[in-house]
Amino acid sequence: MSTLEVLILSSNYQARRKIQAGQTERAILAAATELSRERSFEKISVREICQHAGITTGAFYHHFKSKSELLQKGxxxxxxxxxxxxxxxxxxxxxxxxxxxxxxxxxxxxxxxxxxxxxxxxxxxxxxxxxxxxxxxxxxxxxxxxxxxxxxxxxxxxxxxxxxxxxxxxxxxxxxxxxxxxxxxxxxxxxxxxxxxxxxxxxxxx
Missing domain, CATH: 1.10.357 (Tetracycline Repressor; domain 2)
Known part of the structure; x- marks a missing residue:
């Protein structure tokens, strides 16, 4: 495989990862939004948000350090x-x-x-x-x-x-x-x- 082909593959991979990251973040925010309509945001746990979004808690903390950061970045x-x-x-x-x-x-x-x-x-x-x-x-x-x-x-x-x-x-x-x-x-x-x-x-x- 040539250097150019490696660079193209790497660039495509990074682009896909960026899109996936954006989709995950939007899914997390959507889950938090839906749950907050049922009860106070303070009473919603990270685990509940993850279950609702269909992701692991590890994935959540990969994107957000805490619920507070979720609120800011959201x-x-x-x-x-x-x-x-x-x-x-x-x-x-x-x-x-x-x-x-x-x-x-x-x-x-x-x-x-x-x-x-x-x-x-x-x-x-x-x-x-x-x-x-x-x-x-x-x-x-x-x-x-x-x-x-x-x-x-x-x-x-x-x-x-x-x-x-x-x-x-x-x-x-x-x-x-x-x-x-x-x-x-x-x-x-x-x-x-x-x-x-x-x-x-x-x-x-x-």
Whole structure:
């Protein structure tokens, strides 16, 4: 076997391993999500999550050091979810993409359920150095791209550039999620964000 063939096989193997790892992590998160709808996340054991996901505890600890890390890393799948949702919509009007982002964001949170999302935010307060939303995250970049493109080079609001407005909007929408948690998921998060979108889309008007 030539060196090139060995490199190709190695590359294919690593690609398959990466895909498998992603699938396992999503299965673990899905299991934790389903179980948390039945009772508190704190009362769910790692063993139960593994049984529900159809994996060994060894596989769990290969991906996550603890349930706490599962909660932190689990939200990184939001970016993967967003990528899937936006795939094929790259050429849509920016306002349409923005609406799709908000719908997907709400769907993702509601699928997790308010109890699991509230645990995530509680953990964030206990670990202030952990950053869930940074400028390089896919969801923030997608939001920024929509606003920048929709405004065609002008500031969305006088004196406020697209990046500032993107950060402001995301802080607002995250605040809506926290209000939804406080109200224990008693209203539709998707409907609420869509109502807010109708108001905020006025910033795109020249």
């Amino acid at each position: 939200f990184t799948s939001l970016d993967l979810y967003m990528e899937d949702v936006l795939h094929g919509h790259e050429n849509d009007e920016p306002t349409q993409r923005l609406r799709l982002i908000l719908s997907a964001y709400a769907d993702f949170m509601e699928n997790l359920g308010f109890e699991l999302v509230s645990r995530y935010y509680s953990q964030r307060l206990d670990c202030p150095t952990f950053q869930s939303i940074t400028p390089n995250r896919f969801i923030f970049q997608s939001l920024f791209s929509c606003i920048q493109e929709a405004c065609s080079g002008r500031d969305p609001l006088p004196g406020y550039p697209p990046k500032w407005v993107s950060d402001f909007l995301f802080r607002h929408f995250r605040g809506v999620v926290i209000d939804w948690i406080i109200n224990r998921g008693t209203y539709s998060l998707s409907d609420k964000l869509q109502q807010d979108y109708v108001l905020f889309q006025k910033i795109f008007q020249p």
